[in-house]
Amino acid sequence: MNTNPQFSLHSRSGNHVTLNSPEGHVAHIFVLEEDIVRVLVLPHGKLNLSQTWAIAPGLEDVAAEGRDRMDTSGFSLPAYALETTRESIVVQTGKVRLTIRFDGLQCAWETNRGGQWLPAAADRPTQSYNFGWWDERVYHYLRRERDDMYFGLGERAGEANRHGHSYRMCNLDPMGYDARRTDPLYKHIPFYLTYKPGTGAAYGLFYDTLSDCTFDMGRELDNYHGHYRYFVADHGDLDLYFIAGDTLADVTLRYTWLTGRPAFTPRWGLGYSGSTMTYTDAPNAQERMNEFLEGCAEHDILCDSFHLSSGYTSIDGKRYVFNWNHDKFPDIRRFVQDYLDKGLKLCPNIKPCLLQDHPRFAEARDAGLFVHDLDGAPTAVQFWDETGAYLDFTNPATIAWWKARVTDALLEYGIAATWNDNNEFEIWSDTALIHGFGAPRPARELRPLQTLLMLKSSRAAQSEYSPGKRPFLVSRSGAAGMQRYVQTWSGDNYTSWDTLRYNIKMALGLAMSGVSNTGHDIGGFAGPAPSPELLVRWVQHGIFLPRFSIHSWNDDGSVNEPWMYPEATHHIRELIRFRYQLIPYLYDLLWRSHQRYEPILRPTFYEFPDDARCYVDRDDTMLGDRLLVASVVEPDQRERRVYLPAGAGWYDFWTKERYGGGQDIVLPAPMDRPPLLVREGAILPLNIAEQHFAQPADERAFALFPAQGVGRHVETCFEDDGESEAYRQGQYGGWKVTVDTANERIAVEVVATGACPPAQREVALLLPPHEVRPIEAVAARILSDRIERDWRRVRLALD
Numbered sequence: 001m002n003t004n005p006q007f008s009l010h011s012r013s014g015n016h017v018t019l020n021s022p023e024g025h026v027a028h029i030f031v032l033e034e035d036i037v038r039v040l041v042l043p044h045g046k047l048n049l050s051q052t053w054a055i056a057p058g059l060e061d062v063a064a065e066g067r068d069r070m071d072t073s074g075f076s077l078p079a080y081a082l083e084t085t086r087e088s089i090v091v092q093t094g095k096v097r098l099t100i101r102f103d104g105l106q107c108a109w110e111t112n113r114g115g116q117w118l119p120a121a122a123d124r125p126t127q128s129y130n131f132g133w134w135d136e137r138v139y140h141y142l143r144r145e146r147d148d149m150y151f152g153l154g155e156r157a158g159e160a161n162r163h164g165h166s167y168r169m170c171n172l173d174p175m176g177y178d179a180r181r182t183d184p185l186y187k188h189i190p191f192y193l194t195y196k197p198g199t200g201a202a203y204g205l206f207y208d209t210l211s212d213c214t215f216d217m218g219r220e221l222d223n224y225h226g227h228y229r230y231f232v233a234d235h236g237d238l239d240l241y242f243i244a245g246d247t248l249a250d251v252t253l254r255y256t257w258l259t260g261r262p263a264f265t266p267r268w269g270l271g272y273s274g275s276t277m278t279y280t281d282a283p284n285a286q287e288r289m290n291e292f293l294e295g296c297a298e299h300d301i302l303c304d305s306f307h308l309s310s311g312y313t314s315i316d317g318k319r320y321v322f323n324w325n326h327d328k329f330p331d332i333r334r335f336v337q338d339y340l341d342k343g344l345k346l347c348p349n350i351k352p353c354l355l356q357d358h359p360r361f362a363e364a365r366d367a368g369l370f371v372h373d374l375d376g377a378p379t380a381v382q383f384w385d386e387t388g389a390y391l392d393f394t395n396p397a398t399i400a401w402w403k404a405r406v407t408d409a410l411l412e413y414g415i416a417a418t419w420n421d422n423n424e425f426e427i428w429s430d431t432a433l434i435h436g437f438g439a440p441r442p443a444r445e446l447r448p449l450q451t452l453l454m455l456k457s458s459r460a461a462q463s464e465y466s467p468g469k470r471p472f473l474v475s476r477s478g479a480a481g482m483q484r485y486v487q488t489w490s491g492d493n494y495t496s497w498d499t500l501r502y503n504i505k506m507a508l509g510l511a512m513s514g515v516s517n518t519g520h521d522i523g524g525f526a527g528p529a530p531s532p533e534l535l536v537r538w539v540q541h542g543i544f545l546p547r548f549s550i551h552s553w554n555d556d557g558s559v560n561e562p563w564m565y566p567e568a569t570h571h572i573r574e575l576i577r578f579r580y581q582l583i584p585y586l587y588d589l590l591w592r593s594h595q596r597y598e599p600i601l602r603p604t605f606y607e608f609p610d611d612a613r614c615y616v617d618r619d620d621t622m623l624g625d626r627l628l629v630a631s632v633v634e635p636d637q638r639e640r641r642v643y644l645p646a647g648a649g650w651y652d653f654w655t656k657e658r659y660g661g662g663q664d665i666v667l668p669a670p671m672d673r674p675p676l677l678v679r680e681g682a683i684l685p686l687n688i689a690e691q692h693f694a695q696p697a698d699e700r701a702f703a704l705f706p707a708q709g710v711g712r713h714v715e716t717c718f719e720d721d722g723e724s725e726a727y728r729q730g731q732y733g734g735w736k737v738t739v740d741t742a743n744e745r746i747a748v749e750v751v752a753t754g755a756c757p758p759a760q761r762e763v764a765l766l767l768p769p770h771e772v773r774p775i776e777a778v779a780a781r782i783l784s785d786r787i788e789r790d791w792r793r794v795r796l797a798l799d
Helices: 248-259 277-281 285-299 332-341 361-366 396-409 443-465 497-511 532-542 566-596
Strands: 008-013 016-020 026-033 036-042 081-084 088-092 096-101 106-113 116-122 138-143 149-152 166-169 191-196 201-207 213-216 228-233 238-245 272-275 305-308 345-350 353-355 381-383 386-390 417-420 472-475 519-522 547-550 620-623 627-630 639-644 650-652 663-668 676-679 683-687 700-704 711-719 733-741 746-754 762-767 775-778 780-788 791-798
Touching: 016 088, 026 096, 036 096, 096 238, 106 201, 106 238, 116 138, 116 191, 116 201, 116 238, 138 238, 191 248, 201 228, 201 248, 238 248, 272 566, 277 285, 285 305, 285 332, 305 417, 332 345, 345 472, 353 361, 353 381, 361 386, 396 443, 417 443, 443 472, 497 519, 497 532, 497 620, 519 532, 532 547, 532 566, 566 620, 566 683, 566 711, 627 639, 683 711, 683 733, 700 733, 700 746, 746 762, 746 780, 746 791, 775 780
Parallel strands: 272 305, 272 547, 305 345, 345 417, 417 472, 519 547, 700 762, 746 775
Antiparallel strands: 008 016, 016 026, 026 036, 036 238, 081 088, 088 096, 096 106, 106 116, 138 228, 149 191, 166 213, 191 201, 201 238, 213 228, 353 386, 381 386, 620 627, 627 676, 639 663, 650 676, 683 700, 711 733, 733 746, 762 791, 780 791
């Protein structure tokens, strides 16, 4: 009969407390921050994996070999109280109180919100951990309250609130997935947030594991245990970080900090990126690719890059990574230069698996670069209608080989980016082994690690080849900490209205899980071609995403292009123009993500945590803290009902009409513009320069949506050269805009700031046309003040 192990206090050394039991079980408690307390439970007292690749407090990277799991460097290690009784131990900081009953290691966490201790998480009272009772897997069972709300878990299908559902984290390639139902998907982020509506308590749980795992958030019921939720991992250790916060926003910020600083990618990565498999799969791929440039020129479509699908390496349908097909691309350097001459960067697709007839297969096999069987032979896997073998990035020789191939096959041609794809590492053999940096392990235990190390290797190759430039990478798969390296997207979605709706929720789940530089395949990747209406509505949403790429592989061989439907081309062109007007705001949000760990996309409850209606599942997205995007996600809709969060006033961006918060309104939703609301008091940096294809231009303006009464609003906007590493030496500037409103006037101060302040000496202020209060310019002269193009335009000369 199983009986609970009886723990007792074994030792206390600084911020590390150890409990043990007579059976040899050990629990480590680490007080890392006021708001982060870690519990590491080791049945039989031994770590299964001594390294972590997820934990990078405030850092941009970790070593390829990982970080020692017992390392506490980078944490503040605050003072804390420790109390013991015969039955339990209590560890308390200013933000977290953890009580552990010695009988069975029963843990209960509380959070301090406004001076009041609120119950947060608590272990299930029966068999909450696996002390070798059932199998070798890792288990953790927690109580579940009926009104708990669970968010996060990274990229998941379905509703934003995960309560009542079950999810499997096992990175797969689910091409054409159902965004409402398909599970698992591409990414491995074992972190979720809990909100308790009754008390307002908020916290996060991060399980530091690379194993395939399951989260059951209340789908399962068992009469013997009450209501519960659970985590179970196939391998590894139970290494749990409890993160407290006054709000869910606090928890997301802290988790992102814990797992690493988001990459500051170049500004051009925010522009429109063309993409389709159809061009590069064609026998005359170079000509088809040049037709895209011609289409952009003919229709005057602004564009900054092109995602080069893997057809550039294909022969008879097979993909041979790094191996250009010279029949399709007879002049690679000319091809690359043609794009560069038009201002477009190429982002070529690369894959971590070599097919068995790849020209370099024998070379890689003989060098021992593959995941391998017990006899040392490469482990055969299914890949792109053929068998092949995955490269093993836990082998330093593989990392060196990969970097050399990225360099000689791509970078030396003038290509500045990589698209890391098909990198889910679908290895199912129980006998497959990896190098493990000298400590061989079963490959199945660490599949997501291979993805992280692939991204790290690609990034290193790019940085070493162009040390003064910021690397740009895209990846489909990933794991906790992937935000340190790449921009990502929601994979090979299916063309449907349902996908548009549920991809919105998928992106918000990722953003709340530390991964905010995201997007979708606009228009849908797999399945039928989108209708003109669906394509336009998808573009209307896509222009607000950090990654904006129209990508497709339609069943009928058609290509999702901005000019796909003549009747829609004008709408799409103008929507893309609007996207480019917003890039100063998007770029500033990207900088804030890098500097402050703030998500770029966010649910409304992130900004308005005290409004209960914001926790109701909707199809809305906040872009930063100032814009509320209300996308149309159903056919034949020409109006959109929107809930306006309480605690702020709101302006319709297009009509400039003002609304009070805390109410539902109905906005027009024509095909030429998406419903868009701006928070009262917002200051939006915009690029109002006239732009055309291959003719970039930049002129800064600030759209002001003033408070109706007395108030002050201050915003800053980051500015630099957009692509260099000079910002690390402080070589950047920005704007600071201060708006003081009173009943009878509005005072505005615009200041260029920083070591490299913007050179522009005249700026435009854009106000609602019905805003008639006089403008007082501080340290500036008013050159003009007139109504023009639905705005009141005030032009300032800065002193």
